[in-house]
Amino acid sequence: MNSSQKYQTNLKSIFGAFDAFTMWKGRVALYAILRVLGIGKGDEVILPGYTCVMDVNPVKYVGANPVYVDIEPDTFNMDVSLLEQAITPNTKLIIAQHTYGYVCDMDELMGIAEKYGVTVIEDCCLCVGSTYKGKLAGTFGIASYFSGQWNKPFTTGIGGMVTCNDENVAQDIQELCENELIKPSFKEVLMLQAQLWVYKALIYPRTTALAQNLFRWLTKKGIVVGSSSNEEFEPKMPENFFKAMSSVQAKEGVKKMKSLEANIEHRKKMSSFYDELLGNKGWGIRQFDSSKQDPVMVRYPVRVKDKQKAIEDAAKHGIELGTWFECALHPIETPLEKYDYEIGMCPVADKACEQVVNLPLHTRVSKKTARRTVDFITKYCEEAFA
Structure with a gap:
Protein backbone atom coordinates (compact mmCIF):
# COMPACT_ATOMS: atom_id res chain seq x y z
CA MET A 1 0.00 0.00 0.00
CA LEU A 181 -6.69 13.40 -12.64
CA ILE A 182 -3.17 14.46 -13.62
CA LYS A 183 0.06 14.22 -11.65
CA PRO A 184 1.81 17.33 -10.27
CA SER A 185 5.08 18.20 -11.95
CA PHE A 186 8.47 17.26 -10.51
CA LYS A 187 9.18 20.97 -9.94
CA GLU A 188 5.94 21.47 -8.01
CA VAL A 189 6.63 18.49 -5.76
CA LEU A 190 10.23 19.56 -5.16
CA MET A 191 9.20 23.11 -4.22
CA LEU A 192 6.48 21.82 -1.93
CA GLN A 193 8.93 19.50 -0.16
CA ALA A 194 11.29 22.41 0.42
CA GLN A 195 8.45 24.56 1.74
CA LEU A 196 7.43 21.86 4.22
CA TRP A 197 10.99 21.74 5.56
CA VAL A 198 11.05 25.53 5.96
CA TYR A 199 7.63 25.50 7.63
CA LYS A 200 8.68 22.92 10.21
CA ALA A 201 11.97 24.67 10.96
CA LEU A 202 11.07 28.34 10.98
CA ILE A 203 7.34 29.05 11.32
CA TYR A 204 6.35 29.95 14.88
CA PRO A 205 3.80 32.48 16.23
CA ARG A 206 6.41 35.27 16.42
CA THR A 207 7.60 34.69 12.84
CA THR A 208 4.27 34.00 11.11
CA ALA A 209 3.45 37.56 9.96
CA LEU A 210 6.88 38.06 8.37
CA ALA A 211 6.78 34.60 6.80
CA GLN A 212 3.30 35.15 5.33
CA ASN A 213 4.30 38.42 3.67
CA LEU A 214 7.42 36.82 2.22
CA PHE A 215 5.48 33.75 1.11
CA ARG A 216 2.86 35.85 -0.72
CA TRP A 217 5.59 37.77 -2.54
CA LEU A 218 7.36 34.54 -3.54
CA THR A 219 4.05 33.06 -4.72
CA LYS A 220 3.42 36.01 -7.02
CA LYS A 221 6.91 35.53 -8.46
CA GLY A 222 6.24 31.83 -9.02
CA ILE A 223 9.14 30.84 -6.77
CA VAL A 224 7.02 28.77 -4.38
CA VAL A 225 3.85 26.71 -4.64
CA GLY A 226 1.19 29.02 -3.24
CA SER A 227 -2.25 28.14 -1.97
CA SER A 228 -3.66 30.35 -4.75
CA SER A 229 -2.14 31.46 -8.05
CA ASN A 230 -2.94 34.78 -9.70
CA GLU A 231 -5.01 33.05 -12.41
CA GLU A 232 -7.32 31.61 -9.75
CA PHE A 233 -8.86 35.02 -9.14
CA GLU A 234 -10.81 34.62 -12.34
CA PRO A 235 -13.84 32.30 -12.66
CA LYS A 236 -12.16 30.35 -15.46
CA MET A 237 -10.54 27.01 -14.72
CA PRO A 238 -6.72 27.14 -15.07
CA GLU A 239 -4.90 24.62 -17.18
CA ASN A 240 -3.82 21.53 -15.24
CA PHE A 241 -6.20 22.36 -12.37
CA PHE A 242 -7.53 18.84 -11.78
CA LYS A 243 -4.40 17.52 -10.13
CA ALA A 244 -3.60 14.57 -7.88
CA MET A 245 -1.96 14.69 -4.48
CA SER A 246 1.78 14.00 -4.52
CA SER A 247 3.46 11.31 -2.43
CA VAL A 248 5.13 14.10 -0.41
CA GLN A 249 1.74 15.41 0.70
CA ALA A 250 0.34 11.94 1.32
CA LYS A 251 3.28 10.93 3.51
CA GLU A 252 2.85 14.12 5.51
CA GLY A 253 -0.87 13.38 5.82
CA VAL A 254 -0.21 9.89 7.19
CA LYS A 255 2.10 11.43 9.82
CA LYS A 256 -0.46 14.05 10.78
CA MET A 257 -3.18 11.44 11.21
CA LYS A 258 -1.06 9.77 13.91
CA SER A 259 -1.07 12.97 15.96
CA LEU A 260 -4.62 14.08 15.08
CA GLU A 261 -6.09 13.20 18.48
CA ALA A 262 -3.41 15.23 20.28
CA ASN A 263 -3.94 18.11 17.81
CA ILE A 264 -7.67 18.14 18.52
CA GLU A 265 -7.14 18.01 22.28
CA HIS A 266 -4.66 20.90 22.10
CA ARG A 267 -7.11 23.06 20.12
CA LYS A 268 -9.91 22.39 22.60
CA LYS A 269 -7.66 23.19 25.54
CA MET A 270 -6.33 26.41 24.02
CA SER A 271 -9.82 27.55 22.94
CA SER A 272 -11.02 27.18 26.53
CA PHE A 273 -7.91 29.04 27.71
CA TYR A 274 -8.73 31.94 25.35
CA ASP A 275 -12.28 31.89 26.75
CA GLU A 276 -10.81 32.22 30.24
CA LEU A 277 -8.32 34.95 29.36
CA LEU A 278 -10.80 37.05 27.41
CA GLY A 279 -13.50 36.56 30.04
CA ASN A 280 -11.14 37.71 32.78
CA LYS A 281 -10.54 40.91 30.82
CA GLY A 282 -14.26 41.55 30.48
CA TRP A 283 -14.50 40.67 26.80
CA GLY A 284 -17.14 38.40 25.32
CA ILE A 285 -16.16 34.81 24.58
CA ARG A 286 -17.35 32.20 22.10
CA GLN A 287 -21.12 31.79 21.85
CA PHE A 288 -22.46 28.47 20.57
CA ASP A 289 -25.02 25.88 21.61
CA SER A 290 -22.93 23.46 23.64
CA SER A 291 -25.92 21.11 23.97
CA LYS A 292 -25.68 20.48 20.24
CA GLN A 293 -22.08 20.91 19.23
CA ASP A 294 -18.53 20.43 20.44
CA PRO A 295 -16.37 22.51 18.11
CA VAL A 296 -12.70 21.97 17.38
CA MET A 297 -11.58 25.43 16.34
CA VAL A 298 -9.05 26.01 13.59
CA ARG A 299 -8.64 29.61 14.85
CA TYR A 300 -10.34 31.69 17.53
CA PRO A 301 -12.35 34.63 16.07
CA VAL A 302 -12.71 37.98 17.85
CA ARG A 303 -14.05 41.35 16.71
CA VAL A 304 -11.90 44.48 16.76
CA LYS A 305 -12.57 48.20 16.40
CA ASP A 306 -9.88 48.83 13.78
CA LYS A 307 -9.01 45.61 11.95
CA GLN A 308 -6.36 47.06 9.68
CA LYS A 309 -4.49 48.75 12.55
CA ALA A 310 -4.65 45.58 14.63
CA ILE A 311 -3.17 43.54 11.79
CA GLU A 312 -0.41 46.07 11.10
CA ASP A 313 0.51 46.42 14.78
CA ALA A 314 0.46 42.64 15.28
CA ALA A 315 3.07 42.21 12.55
CA LYS A 316 5.28 44.84 14.22
CA HIS A 317 5.05 43.12 17.60
CA GLY A 318 5.48 39.54 16.40
CA ILE A 319 1.87 38.59 17.16
CA GLU A 320 0.26 35.94 14.96
CA LEU A 321 -3.11 37.30 13.88
CA GLY A 322 -5.30 35.81 11.17
CA THR A 323 -7.33 37.98 8.78
CA TRP A 324 -10.13 35.53 7.83
CA PHE A 325 -12.26 36.72 6.15
CA GLU A 326 -11.09 39.95 4.52
CA CYS A 327 -14.21 40.15 2.37
CA ALA A 328 -17.27 37.99 1.80
CA LEU A 329 -15.27 35.96 -0.74
CA HIS A 330 -11.81 36.03 0.86
CA PRO A 331 -9.20 37.36 0.09
CA ILE A 332 -9.53 41.09 -0.45
CA GLU A 333 -8.15 40.84 -4.02
CA THR A 334 -11.26 38.97 -5.18
CA PRO A 335 -13.19 40.80 -7.94
CA LEU A 336 -16.57 40.26 -6.26
CA GLU A 337 -18.68 41.22 -9.27
CA LYS A 338 -17.21 38.35 -11.30
CA TYR A 339 -18.54 35.96 -8.68
CA ASP A 340 -22.05 37.43 -8.53
CA TYR A 341 -21.56 39.07 -5.12
CA GLU A 342 -22.36 42.66 -4.21
CA ILE A 343 -21.61 44.37 -0.92
CA GLY A 344 -24.85 44.44 1.05
CA MET A 345 -26.12 41.04 -0.13
CA CYS A 346 -25.09 39.55 3.21
CA PRO A 347 -24.86 42.44 5.68
CA VAL A 348 -23.97 40.34 8.72
CA ALA A 349 -21.14 38.75 6.77
CA ASP A 350 -19.96 42.11 5.44
CA LYS A 351 -19.81 43.45 9.02
CA ALA A 352 -17.87 40.40 10.17
CA CYS A 353 -15.34 40.95 7.38
CA GLU A 354 -14.76 44.49 8.65
CA GLN A 355 -14.32 43.43 12.28
CA VAL A 356 -13.14 39.86 12.72
CA VAL A 357 -9.56 38.75 13.22
CA ASN A 358 -8.60 35.38 14.62
CA LEU A 359 -6.14 34.08 17.16
CA PRO A 360 -3.86 31.07 16.62
CA LEU A 361 -4.64 27.62 18.01
CA HIS A 362 -2.15 25.37 16.20
CA THR A 363 0.11 23.02 18.10
CA ARG A 364 2.95 25.53 18.38
CA VAL A 365 0.78 27.90 20.42
CA SER A 366 1.57 27.73 24.14
CA LYS A 367 -0.25 29.30 27.09
CA LYS A 368 2.47 31.93 27.16
CA THR A 369 1.75 32.76 23.51
CA ALA A 370 -1.99 32.88 24.21
CA ARG A 371 -1.53 35.30 27.14
CA ARG A 372 0.66 37.55 25.04
CA THR A 373 -1.84 37.43 22.17
CA VAL A 374 -4.81 38.29 24.40
CA ASP A 375 -2.92 41.12 26.12
CA PHE A 376 -2.32 42.53 22.65
CA ILE A 377 -5.69 42.01 21.00
CA THR A 378 -7.86 43.31 23.84
CA LYS A 379 -6.45 46.77 23.15
CA TYR A 380 -8.39 46.63 19.89
CA CYS A 381 -11.43 44.54 20.79
CA GLU A 382 -15.04 45.34 20.50
CA GLU A 383 -17.10 43.34 22.94
CA ALA A 384 -16.82 40.02 21.15
CA PHE A 385 -19.75 38.95 18.98
CA ALA A 386 -21.74 42.11 19.76
Whole structure:
Protein backbone atom coordinates (compact mmCIF):
# COMPACT_ATOMS: atom_id res chain seq x y z
CA MET A 1 0.00 0.00 0.00
CA ASN A 2 1.54 3.33 -1.05
CA SER A 3 1.36 6.57 0.98
CA SER A 4 -1.70 7.91 -0.87
CA GLN A 5 -3.60 4.68 -0.26
CA LYS A 6 -2.61 4.71 3.42
CA TYR A 7 -3.77 8.32 3.79
CA GLN A 8 -7.08 7.57 2.07
CA THR A 9 -7.59 4.50 4.25
CA ASN A 10 -6.99 6.58 7.39
CA LEU A 11 -9.51 9.20 6.30
CA LYS A 12 -12.05 6.55 5.38
CA SER A 13 -11.67 4.97 8.81
CA ILE A 14 -11.94 8.22 10.79
CA PHE A 15 -15.13 9.33 9.06
CA GLY A 16 -16.69 5.93 8.52
CA ALA A 17 -16.98 6.76 4.84
CA PHE A 18 -17.56 4.48 1.86
CA ASP A 19 -14.33 5.81 0.43
CA ALA A 20 -11.88 8.71 0.58
CA PHE A 21 -9.74 10.40 -2.08
CA THR A 22 -6.74 12.72 -1.97
CA MET A 23 -6.04 15.59 -4.36
CA TRP A 24 -3.68 18.51 -4.89
CA LYS A 25 -5.89 21.12 -3.18
CA GLY A 26 -9.21 21.38 -1.38
CA ARG A 27 -10.79 23.25 -4.29
CA VAL A 28 -9.86 20.33 -6.57
CA ALA A 29 -11.71 18.04 -4.17
CA LEU A 30 -14.81 20.24 -4.36
CA TYR A 31 -14.60 20.30 -8.15
CA ALA A 32 -14.55 16.49 -8.24
CA ILE A 33 -17.69 16.33 -6.10
CA LEU A 34 -19.52 18.86 -8.29
CA ARG A 35 -18.58 16.92 -11.40
CA VAL A 36 -19.89 13.57 -10.20
CA LEU A 37 -23.09 15.13 -8.84
CA GLY A 38 -23.79 16.46 -12.33
CA ILE A 39 -23.86 20.11 -11.25
CA GLY A 40 -23.72 22.22 -14.40
CA LYS A 41 -24.91 25.17 -16.43
CA GLY A 42 -27.90 26.97 -14.96
CA ASP A 43 -27.84 25.05 -11.69
CA GLU A 44 -27.72 26.99 -8.44
CA VAL A 45 -25.40 26.16 -5.54
CA ILE A 46 -26.12 27.71 -2.15
CA LEU A 47 -23.22 28.60 0.14
CA PRO A 48 -22.57 31.17 2.87
CA GLY A 49 -21.65 34.73 1.98
CA TYR A 50 -18.60 34.41 4.22
CA THR A 51 -16.21 32.05 2.52
CA CYS A 52 -13.14 31.83 0.30
CA VAL A 53 -13.36 32.58 -3.40
CA MET A 54 -11.60 29.28 -4.02
CA ASP A 55 -14.80 27.59 -2.83
CA VAL A 56 -16.77 29.55 -5.41
CA ASN A 57 -14.40 28.95 -8.31
CA PRO A 58 -15.28 25.25 -8.77
CA VAL A 59 -18.95 26.21 -8.85
CA LYS A 60 -18.15 28.60 -11.69
CA TYR A 61 -15.88 26.08 -13.40
CA VAL A 62 -18.79 23.66 -13.89
CA GLY A 63 -21.05 26.47 -15.18
CA ALA A 64 -23.30 26.73 -12.12
CA ASN A 65 -24.39 29.89 -10.30
CA PRO A 66 -23.46 30.60 -6.67
CA VAL A 67 -26.25 31.83 -4.37
CA TYR A 68 -25.12 33.44 -1.13
CA VAL A 69 -26.90 33.21 2.22
CA ASP A 70 -26.01 35.51 5.12
CA ILE A 71 -24.46 34.18 8.32
CA GLU A 72 -25.12 34.06 12.04
CA PRO A 73 -23.11 36.65 14.00
CA ASP A 74 -21.96 34.18 16.67
CA THR A 75 -20.84 31.09 14.75
CA PHE A 76 -20.27 32.74 11.35
CA ASN A 77 -22.06 29.81 9.73
CA MET A 78 -24.93 30.05 7.28
CA ASP A 79 -28.05 31.47 8.94
CA VAL A 80 -30.30 28.51 8.31
CA SER A 81 -33.42 30.62 8.99
CA LEU A 82 -32.64 32.37 5.68
CA LEU A 83 -31.94 29.20 3.72
CA GLU A 84 -35.45 28.31 2.58
CA GLN A 85 -36.04 31.65 0.89
CA ALA A 86 -32.86 31.18 -1.16
CA ILE A 87 -34.07 27.92 -2.70
CA THR A 88 -35.51 28.01 -6.22
CA PRO A 89 -36.41 25.32 -8.78
CA ASN A 90 -32.81 25.63 -10.03
CA THR A 91 -31.24 24.87 -6.64
CA LYS A 92 -29.31 21.62 -6.91
CA LEU A 93 -26.85 21.77 -4.04
CA ILE A 94 -26.26 23.28 -0.59
CA ILE A 95 -22.70 23.56 0.72
CA ALA A 96 -22.72 23.44 4.52
CA GLN A 97 -19.53 25.25 5.50
CA HIS A 98 -18.42 24.66 9.09
CA THR A 99 -16.69 27.98 9.77
CA TYR A 100 -13.74 28.22 12.19
CA GLY A 101 -14.72 24.77 13.51
CA TYR A 102 -18.30 25.58 14.48
CA VAL A 103 -20.76 23.08 12.96
CA CYS A 104 -23.78 24.33 11.02
CA ASP A 105 -27.26 23.70 12.43
CA MET A 106 -27.38 20.39 10.60
CA ASP A 107 -30.80 19.27 11.88
CA GLU A 108 -32.49 22.31 10.42
CA LEU A 109 -30.32 22.42 7.30
CA MET A 110 -30.80 18.76 6.43
CA GLY A 111 -34.53 19.03 7.11
CA ILE A 112 -34.90 21.91 4.64
CA ALA A 113 -32.76 20.12 2.05
CA GLU A 114 -34.90 16.99 2.34
CA LYS A 115 -38.10 19.03 2.05
CA TYR A 116 -36.98 20.46 -1.30
CA GLY A 117 -35.02 17.47 -2.56
CA VAL A 118 -31.69 19.32 -2.57
CA THR A 119 -28.36 17.54 -2.12
CA VAL A 120 -26.05 18.59 0.74
CA ILE A 121 -22.26 18.39 0.88
CA GLU A 122 -20.04 19.66 3.70
CA ASP A 123 -17.11 22.05 3.59
CA CYS A 124 -14.81 20.81 6.34
CA CYS A 125 -11.76 22.81 5.30
CA LEU A 126 -11.89 24.72 8.61
CA CYS A 127 -13.24 21.88 10.67
CA VAL A 128 -11.75 18.54 11.65
CA GLY A 129 -12.96 16.73 14.74
CA SER A 130 -15.97 18.93 15.55
CA THR A 131 -19.18 17.12 16.41
CA TYR A 132 -22.90 17.90 16.21
CA LYS A 133 -25.03 15.89 18.63
CA GLY A 134 -22.12 13.49 18.95
CA LYS A 135 -21.74 12.97 15.20
CA LEU A 136 -18.61 14.08 13.34
CA ALA A 137 -18.83 17.02 10.98
CA GLY A 138 -18.26 15.55 7.55
CA THR A 139 -20.64 12.65 8.04
CA PHE A 140 -23.98 14.37 7.35
CA GLY A 141 -23.92 15.23 3.64
CA ILE A 142 -23.54 12.94 0.66
CA ALA A 143 -19.85 13.91 0.54
CA SER A 144 -17.41 16.25 2.27
CA TYR A 145 -14.20 17.98 1.30
CA PHE A 146 -11.20 19.07 3.35
CA SER A 147 -8.03 21.11 2.94
CA GLY A 148 -4.48 20.49 4.12
CA GLN A 149 -3.33 24.00 3.26
CA TRP A 150 -0.82 25.76 5.54
CA ASN A 151 -3.26 27.37 7.98
CA LYS A 152 -5.88 24.63 8.15
CA PRO A 153 -6.51 22.18 11.07
CA PHE A 154 -3.47 20.19 9.96
CA THR A 155 -1.20 20.82 7.03
CA THR A 156 0.25 18.74 4.23
CA GLY A 157 1.64 21.93 2.69
CA ILE A 158 -1.35 22.15 0.42
CA GLY A 159 -3.76 19.31 -0.21
CA GLY A 160 -7.35 18.28 -0.68
CA MET A 161 -9.39 15.35 0.54
CA VAL A 162 -12.85 13.97 -0.24
CA THR A 163 -14.86 11.61 1.93
CA CYS A 164 -17.95 9.98 0.41
CA ASN A 165 -20.97 8.89 2.43
CA ASP A 166 -22.63 7.39 -0.64
CA GLU A 167 -21.34 4.35 -2.48
CA ASN A 168 -22.38 5.57 -5.94
CA VAL A 169 -20.69 8.94 -5.45
CA ALA A 170 -17.55 7.15 -4.31
CA GLN A 171 -17.53 4.95 -7.39
CA ASP A 172 -18.05 7.93 -9.69
CA ILE A 173 -15.20 9.89 -8.09
CA GLN A 174 -12.94 6.86 -8.42
CA GLU A 175 -13.74 6.68 -12.14
CA LEU A 176 -13.28 10.43 -12.62
CA CYS A 177 -9.90 10.34 -10.91
CA GLU A 178 -8.73 7.35 -12.95
CA ASN A 179 -9.71 9.05 -16.21
CA GLU A 180 -8.87 12.72 -15.68
CA LEU A 181 -6.69 13.40 -12.64
CA ILE A 182 -3.17 14.46 -13.62
CA LYS A 183 0.06 14.22 -11.65
CA PRO A 184 1.81 17.33 -10.27
CA SER A 185 5.08 18.20 -11.95
CA PHE A 186 8.47 17.26 -10.51
CA LYS A 187 9.18 20.97 -9.94
CA GLU A 188 5.94 21.47 -8.01
CA VAL A 189 6.63 18.49 -5.76
CA LEU A 190 10.23 19.56 -5.16
CA MET A 191 9.20 23.11 -4.22
CA LEU A 192 6.48 21.82 -1.93
CA GLN A 193 8.93 19.50 -0.16
CA ALA A 194 11.29 22.41 0.42
CA GLN A 195 8.45 24.56 1.74
CA LEU A 196 7.43 21.86 4.22
CA TRP A 197 10.99 21.74 5.56
CA VAL A 198 11.05 25.53 5.96
CA TYR A 199 7.63 25.50 7.63
CA LYS A 200 8.68 22.92 10.21
CA ALA A 201 11.97 24.67 10.96
CA LEU A 202 11.07 28.34 10.98
CA ILE A 203 7.34 29.05 11.32
CA TYR A 204 6.35 29.95 14.88
CA PRO A 205 3.80 32.48 16.23
CA ARG A 206 6.41 35.27 16.42
CA THR A 207 7.60 34.69 12.84
CA THR A 208 4.27 34.00 11.11
CA ALA A 209 3.45 37.56 9.96
CA LEU A 210 6.88 38.06 8.37
CA ALA A 211 6.78 34.60 6.80
CA GLN A 212 3.30 35.15 5.33
CA ASN A 213 4.30 38.42 3.67
CA LEU A 214 7.42 36.82 2.22
CA PHE A 215 5.48 33.75 1.11
CA ARG A 216 2.86 35.85 -0.72
CA TRP A 217 5.59 37.77 -2.54
CA LEU A 218 7.36 34.54 -3.54
CA THR A 219 4.05 33.06 -4.72
CA LYS A 220 3.42 36.01 -7.02
CA LYS A 221 6.91 35.53 -8.46
CA GLY A 222 6.24 31.83 -9.02
CA ILE A 223 9.14 30.84 -6.77
CA VAL A 224 7.02 28.77 -4.38
CA VAL A 225 3.85 26.71 -4.64
CA GLY A 226 1.19 29.02 -3.24
CA SER A 227 -2.25 28.14 -1.97
CA SER A 228 -3.66 30.35 -4.75
CA SER A 229 -2.14 31.46 -8.05
CA ASN A 230 -2.94 34.78 -9.70
CA GLU A 231 -5.01 33.05 -12.41
CA GLU A 232 -7.32 31.61 -9.75
CA PHE A 233 -8.86 35.02 -9.14
CA GLU A 234 -10.81 34.62 -12.34
CA PRO A 235 -13.84 32.30 -12.66
CA LYS A 236 -12.16 30.35 -15.46
CA MET A 237 -10.54 27.01 -14.72
CA PRO A 238 -6.72 27.14 -15.07
CA GLU A 239 -4.90 24.62 -17.18
CA ASN A 240 -3.82 21.53 -15.24
CA PHE A 241 -6.20 22.36 -12.37
CA PHE A 242 -7.53 18.84 -11.78
CA LYS A 243 -4.40 17.52 -10.13
CA ALA A 244 -3.60 14.57 -7.88
CA MET A 245 -1.96 14.69 -4.48
CA SER A 246 1.78 14.00 -4.52
CA SER A 247 3.46 11.31 -2.43
CA VAL A 248 5.13 14.10 -0.41
CA GLN A 249 1.74 15.41 0.70
CA ALA A 250 0.34 11.94 1.32
CA LYS A 251 3.28 10.93 3.51
CA GLU A 252 2.85 14.12 5.51
CA GLY A 253 -0.87 13.38 5.82
CA VAL A 254 -0.21 9.89 7.19
CA LYS A 255 2.10 11.43 9.82
CA LYS A 256 -0.46 14.05 10.78
CA MET A 257 -3.18 11.44 11.21
CA LYS A 258 -1.06 9.77 13.91
CA SER A 259 -1.07 12.97 15.96
CA LEU A 260 -4.62 14.08 15.08
CA GLU A 261 -6.09 13.20 18.48
CA ALA A 262 -3.41 15.23 20.28
CA ASN A 263 -3.94 18.11 17.81
CA ILE A 264 -7.67 18.14 18.52
CA GLU A 265 -7.14 18.01 22.28
CA HIS A 266 -4.66 20.90 22.10
CA ARG A 267 -7.11 23.06 20.12
CA LYS A 268 -9.91 22.39 22.60
CA LYS A 269 -7.66 23.19 25.54
CA MET A 270 -6.33 26.41 24.02
CA SER A 271 -9.82 27.55 22.94
CA SER A 272 -11.02 27.18 26.53
CA PHE A 273 -7.91 29.04 27.71
CA TYR A 274 -8.73 31.94 25.35
CA ASP A 275 -12.28 31.89 26.75
CA GLU A 276 -10.81 32.22 30.24
CA LEU A 277 -8.32 34.95 29.36
CA LEU A 278 -10.80 37.05 27.41
CA GLY A 279 -13.50 36.56 30.04
CA ASN A 280 -11.14 37.71 32.78
CA LYS A 281 -10.54 40.91 30.82
CA GLY A 282 -14.26 41.55 30.48
CA TRP A 283 -14.50 40.67 26.80
CA GLY A 284 -17.14 38.40 25.32
CA ILE A 285 -16.16 34.81 24.58
CA ARG A 286 -17.35 32.20 22.10
CA GLN A 287 -21.12 31.79 21.85
CA PHE A 288 -22.46 28.47 20.57
CA ASP A 289 -25.02 25.88 21.61
CA SER A 290 -22.93 23.46 23.64
CA SER A 291 -25.92 21.11 23.97
CA LYS A 292 -25.68 20.48 20.24
CA GLN A 293 -22.08 20.91 19.23
CA ASP A 294 -18.53 20.43 20.44
CA PRO A 295 -16.37 22.51 18.11
CA VAL A 296 -12.70 21.97 17.38
CA MET A 297 -11.58 25.43 16.34
CA VAL A 298 -9.05 26.01 13.59
CA ARG A 299 -8.64 29.61 14.85
CA TYR A 300 -10.34 31.69 17.53
CA PRO A 301 -12.35 34.63 16.07
CA VAL A 302 -12.71 37.98 17.85
CA ARG A 303 -14.05 41.35 16.71
CA VAL A 304 -11.90 44.48 16.76
CA LYS A 305 -12.57 48.20 16.40
CA ASP A 306 -9.88 48.83 13.78
CA LYS A 307 -9.01 45.61 11.95
CA GLN A 308 -6.36 47.06 9.68
CA LYS A 309 -4.49 48.75 12.55
CA ALA A 310 -4.65 45.58 14.63
CA ILE A 311 -3.17 43.54 11.79
CA GLU A 312 -0.41 46.07 11.10
CA ASP A 313 0.51 46.42 14.78
CA ALA A 314 0.46 42.64 15.28
CA ALA A 315 3.07 42.21 12.55
CA LYS A 316 5.28 44.84 14.22
CA HIS A 317 5.05 43.12 17.60
CA GLY A 318 5.48 39.54 16.40
CA ILE A 319 1.87 38.59 17.16
CA GLU A 320 0.26 35.94 14.96
CA LEU A 321 -3.11 37.30 13.88
CA GLY A 322 -5.30 35.81 11.17
CA THR A 323 -7.33 37.98 8.78
CA TRP A 324 -10.13 35.53 7.83
CA PHE A 325 -12.26 36.72 6.15
CA GLU A 326 -11.09 39.95 4.52
CA CYS A 327 -14.21 40.15 2.37
CA ALA A 328 -17.27 37.99 1.80
CA LEU A 329 -15.27 35.96 -0.74
CA HIS A 330 -11.81 36.03 0.86
CA PRO A 331 -9.20 37.36 0.09
CA ILE A 332 -9.53 41.09 -0.45
CA GLU A 333 -8.15 40.84 -4.02
CA THR A 334 -11.26 38.97 -5.18
CA PRO A 335 -13.19 40.80 -7.94
CA LEU A 336 -16.57 40.26 -6.26
CA GLU A 337 -18.68 41.22 -9.27
CA LYS A 338 -17.21 38.35 -11.30
CA TYR A 339 -18.54 35.96 -8.68
CA ASP A 340 -22.05 37.43 -8.53
CA TYR A 341 -21.56 39.07 -5.12
CA GLU A 342 -22.36 42.66 -4.21
CA ILE A 343 -21.61 44.37 -0.92
CA GLY A 344 -24.85 44.44 1.05
CA MET A 345 -26.12 41.04 -0.13
CA CYS A 346 -25.09 39.55 3.21
CA PRO A 347 -24.86 42.44 5.68
CA VAL A 348 -23.97 40.34 8.72
CA ALA A 349 -21.14 38.75 6.77
CA ASP A 350 -19.96 42.11 5.44
CA LYS A 351 -19.81 43.45 9.02
CA ALA A 352 -17.87 40.40 10.17
CA CYS A 353 -15.34 40.95 7.38
CA GLU A 354 -14.76 44.49 8.65
CA GLN A 355 -14.32 43.43 12.28
CA VAL A 356 -13.14 39.86 12.72
CA VAL A 357 -9.56 38.75 13.22
CA ASN A 358 -8.60 35.38 14.62
CA LEU A 359 -6.14 34.08 17.16
CA PRO A 360 -3.86 31.07 16.62
CA LEU A 361 -4.64 27.62 18.01
CA HIS A 362 -2.15 25.37 16.20
CA THR A 363 0.11 23.02 18.10
CA ARG A 364 2.95 25.53 18.38
CA VAL A 365 0.78 27.90 20.42
CA SER A 366 1.57 27.73 24.14
CA LYS A 367 -0.25 29.30 27.09
CA LYS A 368 2.47 31.93 27.16
CA THR A 369 1.75 32.76 23.51
CA ALA A 370 -1.99 32.88 24.21
CA ARG A 371 -1.53 35.30 27.14
CA ARG A 372 0.66 37.55 25.04
CA THR A 373 -1.84 37.43 22.17
CA VAL A 374 -4.81 38.29 24.40
CA ASP A 375 -2.92 41.12 26.12
CA PHE A 376 -2.32 42.53 22.65
CA ILE A 377 -5.69 42.01 21.00
CA THR A 378 -7.86 43.31 23.84
CA LYS A 379 -6.45 46.77 23.15
CA TYR A 380 -8.39 46.63 19.89
CA CYS A 381 -11.43 44.54 20.79
CA GLU A 382 -15.04 45.34 20.50
CA GLU A 383 -17.10 43.34 22.94
CA ALA A 384 -16.82 40.02 21.15
CA PHE A 385 -19.75 38.95 18.98
CA ALA A 386 -21.74 42.11 19.76
